[in-house]
Amino acid sequence: MSTPKIFYNDQFSGEYVSRDEIELYNNSIASAEKMLKDRSGPGNDFLGWIDLPRTMKKNVGVISQKAEEIRSKTDVLICIGIGGSYLGARAAIEYMSSTFEDTRKPRVLFCGHSINSDYIADLLDLVKDKRVSVNVISKSGTTTEPGIAFRVIRQWMENRYGKKEAASRIIATTDPSKGALRKLADEEGYTTFDIPSDVGGRFSVLTPVGLFPIAAAGIDIGKLLEGAETAMGFCCGDNLENNLSGHYAAVRNILFRKGYTNEVMAAFAPQIHFISEWWKQLAGESEGKNGTGIFPAALDYTTDLHSLGQWMQEGVRNVFETFMVLKKTSRTLCIPKFDDDSDELNYLAGKSFEEININAYRGTLLAHLDGGVPVSTIELEDRCADTLGQLFYFFEKAIAISGYLLRVNPFDQPGVEAYKKNMFALLGKVGFEKRRKELQEKTKEMEL
Numbered sequence: 161m162s163t164p165k166i167f168y169n170d171q172f173s174g175e176y177v178s179r180d181e182i183e184l185y186n187n188s189i190a191s192a193e194k195m196l197k198d199r200s201g202p203g204n205d206f207l208g209w210i211d212l213p214r215t216m217k218k219n220v221g222v223i224s225q226k227a228e229e230i231r232s233k234t235d236v237l238i239c240i241g242i243g244g245s246y247l248g249a250r251a252a253i254e255y256m257s258s259t260f261e262d263t264r265k266p267r268v269l270f271c272g273h274s275i276n277s278d279y280i281a282d283l284l285d286l287v288k289d290k291r292v293s294v295n296v297i298s299k300s301g302t303t304t305e306p307g308i309a310f311r312v313i314r315q316w317m318e319n320r321y322g323k324k325e326a327a328s329r330i331i332a333t334t335d336p337s338k339g340a341l342r343k344l345a346d347e348e349g350y351t352t353f354d355i356p357s358d359v360g361g362r363f364s365v366l367t368p369v370g371l372f373p374i375a376a377a378g379i380d381i382g383k384l385l386e387g388a389e390t391a392m393g394f395c396c397g398d399n400l401e402n403n404l405s406g407h408y409a410a411v412r413n414i415l416f417r418k419g420y421t422n423e424v425m426a427a428f429a430p431q432i433h434f435i436s437e438w439w440k441q442l443a444g445e446s447e448g449k450n451g452t453g454i455f456p457a458a459l460d461y462t463t464d465l466h467s468l469g470q471w472m473q474e475g476v477r478n479v480f481e482t483f484m485v486l487k488k489t490s491r492t493l494c495i496p497k498f499d500d501d502s503d504e505l506n507y508l509a510g511k512s513f514e515e516i517n518i519n520a521y522r523g524t525l526l527a528h529l530d531g532g533v534p535v536s537t538i539e540l541e542d543r544c545a546d547t548l549g550q551l552f553y554f555f556e557k558a559i560a561i562s563g564y565l566l567r568v569n570p571f572d573q574p575g576v577e578a579y580k581k582n583m584f585a586l587l588g589k590v591g592f593e594k595r596r597k598e599l600q601e602k603t604k605e606m607e608l
């Protein structure tokens with residue numbers, strides 16, 4: 161097991177959240193933990209994620225072997241999926257790989273997370289002379305966005321390689337027994353990976369949903385799981401001292417009850433961007449229901465300090481901020497010295513970008529605190545797989561606890577059905593005729 165490589169520090173919230181207030185949450189954390197352990201809380205049929213760092217270990221060999229086979233015959237792996245069937249893998253690959261896609265071997269490119277002809281057509285142009293494999297990922301197997309993207313990509317693969325070779329280059333990750341994708345995969349003879357039925361999409365990064373594309377990108381998934389297992393040690397205690405996730409969950413809930421209803425996750429390294437995207441889905445879909453929930457937003461610093469930094473400093477004071485700071489980059493560049501100093505930057509000569517960035521972070525933190533924003537920080541030791549495994553688990557556990565503190569079921573998402581039903585009705589899907597009529601009236605009135 162690895163040593164803890166992520167740290168949560170709420171000392172900067174002191175003005176807004178006192179130690180006593182946090183300690184009053186000890187009982188609530190203990191009871192949320194108990195509900196998760198006893199499987200007695202809402203959504204208890206979706207708690208398979210809790211043990212994944214251990215239960216998934218046995219699958220590492222098979223997943224890594226298939227990933228190696230695909231790596232040996234692939235320049236571009238196209239991953240098709242949306243929401244929880246996409247964001248975790250992207251977060252991991254962006255965090256751990258070299259920053260620019262062109263230097264990655266193979267490149268893992270994503271689609272099926274939007275509805276846009278140009279995106280897919282441009283993607284197919286890009287890969288036309290490359291060796292391509294596909295990983296289509298959908299737990300339900302019936303989600304429209306990845307479903308229609310896969311139709312186009314599958315047709316392209318079959319035209320390019322012929323049906324048999326195409327089938328050997330397509331891997332489907334889906335429910336073990338149900339759904340249209342499972343049926344299609346079995347009929348076509350694709351290699352398949354199962355998504356455990358007790359793990360929901362946004363908690364599935366440590367299943368083959370995330371593990372296969374991450375392994376195909378050349379990342380050590382054993383280390384990722386090892387990190388997550390380490391986090392089980394420091395995110396599962398029954399009080400704030402031995403439960404880092406509980407600590408973070410308590411702070412955000414205290415702030416929410418004081419009117420700080422929005423949380424901004426502010427990343428101080430470009431490689432963290434998609435971790436924030438993944439977190440946004442995890443938090444938003446888990447908590448935003450029954451008229452409650454902390455609204456999760458994400459910013460990238462320092463770039464967004466030159467746009468939304470103004471809002472953060474002086475806008476409505478209903479927001480708290482959690483910084484994500486990377487302690488060690490993989491390489492270090494220092495600012496060169498010029499004798500003429502015509503740009504007046506010699507005072508920075510010899511300093512690394514990280515030395516400057518850490519002071520940008522400190523400066524921002526102090527400024528936002530002065531501006532009335534409660535702030536706290538998650539420090540990430542490095543860009544290694546075990547560190548990210550710890551972070552994934554820390555957040556999953558924190559959001560599960562936080563959802564229970566908010567008295568919602570963190571593991572369902574009834575609200576996402578509303579747009580789907582309307583879209584199906586408007587597109588004329590069988591079974592939605594009544595809704596179609598109602599919506600046609602409305603769209604006429606609204607001149608939509």
Ligand code: PA5
Nearest residue numbers: 243244245298299300303361362
């Ligand atoms: O967290 C969730 O359950 C969702 O975000 C799903 O992951 C997303 O809607 C994709 O669903 P599916 O994997 O069934 O295509």
